[in-house]
Amino acid sequence: MSPRDYDEAGDPVDLGALTGLRTGKRSFYPAYVRSNERLERAVEALDGISRALVRGAEGPRALVEAVVRAAAEHLQARWLLLAIADGTLRAARPRFLLLTDDRLIDDVAHLSIEMREQLDMARMRPWEIATQPQVPGLVRAPMTLDGEPVGAIVARPCPALEVATTDLAVMRVLANQAAVALYNSYLFHATTQLRGRTEQLSEAAAKQARDLAARNAQLAETQQRLFAAMQRQALDDERRRIARELHDSVTQSVLSAGMTIEVCRAELATMGPQTAEIADKLAPAKDLTRCAVERLRAAIYALHHSSDEPPAPLPVMLERLSTVHLPSDLTVDVQVRGTPMPLPPEAEHSIVRITGEALFNAASHAHASRAVVRLVYAPDGIMLTISDDGTGDPAQLRRRMRLSQVANPDGRHRGLANMLARADELGGTMTILRARAGGVMLRVAIPLPVAVTGGGTDGHP
Known part of the structure; x- marks a missing residue:
């Protein structure tokens, strides 16, 4: 081949x-x-x-x-x-x-x-x-x-x-x-290492999310406790303020009346049989003043004890305030209009203090027998009014409020300046008008959202 x-x-x-x-x-x-x-x-x-x-x-x-x-x-x-x-x-x-x-x-x-x-x-x-x-x-x-x-x-x-x-x-x-x-x-x-690292980061992120959720829950619980404490403090502050007022003014006045009666009885006893009979008739008055002092001291002791009320919305706080802080017979009617909404604890604390100041003034200075607290919730703000049927003069109070803005107020009208300062801290306004019942109407307008500034103002009227 x-x-x-x-x-x-x-x-x-x-x-x-x-x-x-x-x-x-x-x-x-x-x-x-x-x-x-x-x-x-x-x-x-x-x-x-x-x-x-x-x-x-x-x-x-x-x-x-x-x-x-x-x-x-x-x-x-x-x-x-x-x-x-x-x-x-x-x-x-x-x-x-x-x-x-x-x-x-x-x-x-x-x-x-x-x-x-x-x-x-x-x-x-x-x-x-x-x-x-x-x-x-x-x-x-x-x-x-x-x-x-x-x-x-x-x-x-x-x-x-x-x-x-x-x-x-x-x-x-x-x-x-x-x-x-x-x-x-x-x-x-x-890629495998990145996947493993991604899984580790995902696990770490999930753990951090769980930790954050737990801390948020703890923070929410702490905030709730703080809010409850601030609510209790608001009522306690009113109690202590009323106790100071009763001790410094009312109790001293009753003690002075008792001492005056005792002095008069002693002088009448030296003037003869007829005046001695009048002195004997003043003995029950002396006993009444002693009994009044004992009751006032018991009230002061009770007011100085802290309250144990559970946390509650602002309307309920106003209801409680109307029953615990008054030094005289004053009927208070609390009215709420609109849909209640939660407010910052500082704002609710200030509103309670303003209401307490106003009611105390109505009872102690204006000698009112009836007061109406009206809280109105609106989309753009909150309106608080406290009206009474006492003897207060709106024009005189407005004049004192203007003076309090340029000078340091003193004496028994210091509470008016405190209320005005609290309203300013909430970004609101306070006006004094004549109430339909004949007394004074205090009106506080607070815009929403509430912007709390300052550290609060404490004092007593």
Whole structure:
């Protein structure tokens, strides 16, 4: 059989073009066998490449080990080195791996001089491997990624192995695929780490949210307790103020009346039998004054004890105020219009104090027998009015209120200045008018939302 034959058209056909071999009849079969062996080795190498590359999920080192073993098996190498160039694939580990005598080495101290030279070239000058011709006895394949050299595979194959062009092609394929797989493995593990970090952050955020919710609940409970304490303090302040007023004015007046009666009885007893009879008639008056003083002292003692009322809305606080703080017989009617809405504790405290001041003045100074407290809730503000049927003069009170704005008030009318100051702190206004019942009507207008300023004003009328 001749190396050349003819096709159906009669043109000569080159046998080498059909088989990839250029040989005569006597050497064709051995060459065909060698070519078939190379093809089988190439297929085995590609199969080894595929098995190596799918191990990327196990981590970069497992991938490098699999690639090194597949390449060494294909070349029947005495040693094979895979190295990553400096400054590339920064997260890839290990940076190099050597397989020799079925041992994997990643320590430079265990490398021979020849191995170190090839390692230095792959690390620092990988482009030379891609551009320079092959060195006899060595097989070098560059690792490229996006057209840039990122390392190399260098091997010393078995001397009996005839390295063909297909072997070099297989090594280049393996090196390039290893570079891509290393990069993908890095991305995979980086994503896994980010996912784990994200889960940790999510757990931490959820824990912080739970802690924040618990702290918010504690804060809400603390605010509720503070609000309750401020409500109790508002009533307690009124009690103490009334107790001071009873002690400083009413009790002293009753004691003075009793002492005056006793002096008169003593003088009448020295004037004769007729006046002595009159003195005897004053004895019950003395006993009445003593009884009044004892009752006043009992009332003062009771007023000085703190209240234990539970927290309540502002209308309920005004109801309680109307029953606990008055020093005389005064009937108070509390009326609420509109939909009650929660206010800042400082605002409710000031409204209670203003109401208490006004009711005390109506009972103590205007000698009123009836008072009406009206609280009106509107979308844009709150209106508080306290009206009585006493003897107070609105014009005189307005004059005193104007004077209190330019001078420090003193005496028993200091409460009027306190009420005006509290209204100002709430951003509102206070006016004094004539009530329909004939007495005084105090009107306080507070806009919404309430802006509390200042630290509050304490005092007594």
